[in-house]
Amino acid sequence: MKEENEIVMQTICSHHCGGLCLLKVHLKEGKIVRIETDDGEEPQLRACLKGRALRQKVYAPDRLKYPLKRAGKRGEGKFVRIPWDEAFDTIANELRRIRDTYGPQAILYRGGGGNVTLLQSGTPMARLLSMFGGYTTTWGYYSWEGATFASAATFGTIHVENAREDLLNSKFIILWGCDPATSIQGANTMWYLIQAKEKGVKIVSVDPRYSDSTAVLADQWIPIRPSTDTAMLISMAYVILHEGLQDQKFLDRYTIGFEKYRDYLFGKTDGIVKHPLWAERITGVSEDIIKDLARQYAKIKPAALIAGIAPGRTTIGEQYHRAAMALAVITGNIGIHGGNAAGRSLGSQFPFNPFPFKMGQLMNIPPNNVEKNYPDRKAILKNYMQWRSSAHIHISKLSDAILRGREGGYPSDYKLFYVVNCNPVNQLPNTRKWSEALKKLEFIVVQEQFITATARFADIVLPTSTFFERNDITAGGSPPFYGYLCKMFDALDESKSQLDIANELAKRLGIKGFNDKTDEEWIIEFVKGTDIPDYQEFKRNAIYRIKLKEPYVPFKKQIEDPENNPFPTPSGKIEIYSEQIAKMNIPRLPPIPAYIEPPEGPNDPKVSRYPLQLINKHIKRRAHSQFETIPWLRELEPHVLEINPVDANPRGISSGDLVKVFNDRGEIIVSTRVTERIMPGVVCLPQGAWFMPDGRGIDIGGCANTLTMDEHSPCGAFTSNSCLVQVEKVEI
Numbered sequence: 001m002k003e004e005n006e007i008v009m010q011t012i013c014s015h016h017c018g019g020l021c022l023l024k025v026h027l028k029e030g031k032i033v034r035i036e037t038d039d040g041e042e043p044q045l046r047a048c049l050k051g052r053a054l055r056q057k058v059y060a061p062d063r064l065k066y067p068l069k070r071a072g073k074r075g076e077g078k079f080v081r082i083p084w085d086e087a088f089d090t091i092a093n094e095l096r097r098i099r100d101t102y103g104p105q106a107i108l109y110r111g112g113g114g115n116v117t118l119l120q121s122g123t124p125m126a127r128l129l130s131m132f133g134g135y136t137t138t139w140g141y142y143s144w145e146g147a148t149f150a151s152a153a154t155f156g157t158i159h160v161e162n163a164r165e166d167l168l169n170s171k172f173i174i175l176w177g178c179d180p181a182t183s184i185q186g187a188n189t190m191w192y193l194i195q196a197k198e199k200g201v202k203i204v205s206v207d208p209r210y211s212d213s214t215a216v217l218a219d220q221w222i223p224i225r226p227s228t229d230t231a232m233l234i235s236m237a238y239v240i241l242h243e244g245l246q247d248q249k250f251l252d253r254y255t256i257g258f259e260k261y262r263d264y265l266f267g268k269t270d271g272i273v274k275h276p277l278w279a280e281r282i283t284g285v286s287e288d289i290i291k292d293l294a295r296q297y298a299k300i301k302p303a304a305l306i307a308g309i310a311p312g313r314t315t316i317g318e319q320y321h322r323a324a325m326a327l328a329v330i331t332g333n334i335g336i337h338g339g340n341a342a343g344r345s346l347g348s349q350f351p352f353n354p355f356p357f358k359m360g361q362l363m364n365i366p367p368n369n370v371e372k373n374y375p376d377r378k379a380i381l382k383n384y385m386q387w388r389s390s391a392h393i394h395i396s397k398l399s400d401a402i403l404r405g406r407e408g409g410y411p412s413d414y415k416l417f418y419v420v421n422c423n424p425v426n427q428l429p430n431t432r433k434w435s436e437a438l439k440k441l442e443f444i445v446v447q448e449q450f451i452t453a454t455a456r457f458a459d460i461v462l463p464t465s466t467f468f469e470r471n472d473i474t475a476g477g478s479p480p481f482y483g484y485l486c487k488m489f490d491a492l493d494e495s496k497s498q499l500d501i502a503n504e505l506a507k508r509l510g511i512k513g514f515n516d517k518t519d520e521e522w523i524i525e526f527v528k529g530t531d532i533p534d535y536q537e538f539k540r541n542a543i544y545r546i547k548l549k550e551p552y553v554p555f556k557k558q559i560e561d562p563e564n565n566p567f568p569t570p571s572g573k574i575e576i577y578s579e580q581i582a583k584m585n586i587p588r589l590p591p592i593p594a595y596i597e598p599p600e601g602p603n604d605p606k607v608s609r610y611p612l613q614l615i616n617k618h619i620k621r622r623a624h625s626q627f628e629t630i631p632w633l634r635e636l637e638p639h640v641l642e643i644n645p646v647d648a649n650p651r652g653i654s655s656g657d658l659v660k661v662f663n664d665r666g667e668i669i670v671s672t673r674v675t676e677r678i679m680p681g682v683v684c685l686p687q688g689a690w691f692m693p694d695g696r697g698i699d700i701g702g703c704a705n706t707l708t709m710d711e712h713s714p715c716g717a718f719t720s721n722s723c724l725v726q727v728e729k730v731e732i
């Protein structure tokens, strides 16, 4: 419904929340007055409450209005307003000074995913810094590096997931560490799951929490100790083989290394039979439940094991994913409708999907000279060559690299940090270390919309526009579509787009040939290279859907005609045993899926001091640290620590009490909810709350990363869900 004097324009919400939804924006005299969403063709891309509350974000009183220069000590958050010219001149001079004094590798750049688009993201600055001589950047997806590595090792590709609508072809669905009702992964994942449930498909949820998805969808909830999922999956494989329920023809025809895995399961390699009783002691899931789930998964076909990515963000994350894939392989649920390879799951956002996108030309990033000067990293798999150079620093080690540089074994000393479109102090582990590290740098620039935990440390903060104030393009995978984010009004106050900022800096740095197009001209160029028939119509609708003949199923060709279609692995088969991994010779990274005691899991000796396992899930009202200060969304749900009565009662904790949550890395104070929706021994604090140290260094904002470790798993997985803590009531 449109009121008088209103116009309605469409766009795609580009926050990094797994969605990419259609917005119908009501504008009156160039101002947003209301936001509605998709009510058209199915499957709709319906915005969540965050998308609909965007008006409060765009016009937020704390949104940055003009460039700022640091006025107090680093991290103190005191700034004064400066003109753009002064900001640009200062940044250009510092970039030049650091490059000429220390070399380009001393410039650290992180262009993140706060805004998930192809043009006005980290791209313009990455191009600029490459043309300026190069820079150091990071490796490792925080979301799913474990899943990515395991998928590439096992199947030779990271595109291993059946399309979402194919869930309707499944007869049995396991949601393993996966809560799409809350942690959105494709706008319509829940829509398909609900339809599957209505059809009578049995759904089981394996999760330490009785999540909203579990409540709505599951016939059975299996609580499991975080970080131990690998043991249960391995034991399910044992049950299936022990009872002869495996798809032996499938194994013989399409896989290598099965015998080695069988030997491991039956204790021939390490003397331990992977019987469900062994797994029960590790996981807390009873022998009977493990056997029952294994039998059902092996017998009901086709079955989709949706191996969520949260259990992969643990200290043995890749083993969980390798073990899940092995289970899907043993039961022959690969390359068929209704099955699922249990690999990198529910990844809907471009470019993390295999759909037939044709790419037009966009501003490209030339090769980075700094990378060329270093040998390859050790953990590089065929067909997965991303972040190949050893010049890259793992995201979890970034603060450590800044602090210790060459002396700490890193490739360089780092002097300047340029941050675009992300909030590393808040979103990367061990915030206390970040606070120390950033004080050491010579110069920090942050391009932001708000004074985040990271922006507080900046020497210069540049105000950035939102996607309503510039033109941009994106693409999503569920269903596959291109999205147009058109400019609806001029950038508010003095904010500028990513492209405009980079253009101005390029001029001052004398970089020739940096850019000759406006944002819209780039999009026109892009659209020319795609199948989109009508540019103006695309711009008006904000969406162009790619039609597929049937739901996408990876590996169909390989299964139907293996002679002519080998898997893209070195052996041409599914690799349960991976020679590539064996050759890497990395400690705690075995060539078959195996259970290894996870650091900061339930059996770590540290439990004597820190007896509770902390997990940090994603939350409805935020996209990571974004939307935290929006009043409508704060009303939606409080930021609390969930704790079971079994753990709360002896500590004298009731719902609503303030507690301190701590370990050697830090301490937070937060409110609690005592609930049986989380299993005993586990507490959950949603990630993304704003780090707010008080005078004593205690984080009263309740940021999960004040507690998490700045380490990664052997292959490079983020470890935020392996974190031991103690909880005590705060007496006031």
Ligand SMILES: Nc1nc2c(c(=O)[nH]1)N[C@H]1C(S)=C(S)[C@@H](COP(=O)(O)OP(=O)(O)OC[C@H]3O[C@@H](n4cnc5c(=O)[nH]c(N)nc54)[C@H](O)[C@@H]3O)O[C@H]1N2
Pocket: 016, 017, 018, 019, 142, 143, 144, 176, 177, 178, 179, 182, 183, 184, 185, 206, 207, 208, 209, 211, 224, 225, 226, 227, 228, 229, 308, 309, 310, 311, 314, 615, 616, 617, 618, 619, 620, 621, 622, 623, 624, 688, 721
């Ligand atoms: N609303 C909202 N949605 C989002 C995001 C957001 O910020 N807000 N972020 C998006 C992004 S970038 C990402 S990467 C995804 C993340 O998506 P996920 O990783 O799937 O989301 P989480 O909420 O972290 O965790 C999902 C479930 O896993 C459970 N879990 C945690 N640890 C373990 C474990 O060790 N074992 C088992 N079995 N279960 C475990 C949690 O209890 C939770 O119910 O979400 C996307 N969607």
Ligand SMILES: Nc1nc2c(c(=O)[nH]1)N[C@H]1C(S)=C(S)[C@@H](COP(=O)(O)OP(=O)(O)OC[C@H]3O[C@@H](n4cnc5c(=O)[nH]c(N)nc54)[C@H](O)[C@@H]3O)O[C@H]1N2
Pocket: 016, 112, 113, 114, 115, 120, 142, 143, 144, 420, 421, 422, 423, 424, 427, 428, 447, 448, 449, 450, 452, 464, 465, 466, 467, 498, 616, 617, 618, 623, 624, 625, 626, 687, 688, 704, 705, 708, 720
């Ligand atoms: N403990 C713990 N930590 C986690 C996770 C976890 O589960 N537990 N999850 C991890 C995951 S999966 C992810 S993906 C990361 C996300 O990590 P980040 O990408 O760092 O998270 P955001 O909070 O979205 O930060 C994006 C920032 O970009 C800003 N921004 C938005 N739009 C624009 C724009 O157009 N231009 C510019 N210049 N800035 C913009 C926003 O204001 C925001 O401050 O967090 C990770 N951190």
Ligand SMILES: [Mo]
Pocket: 142, 143
């Ligand atoms: Mo993520």
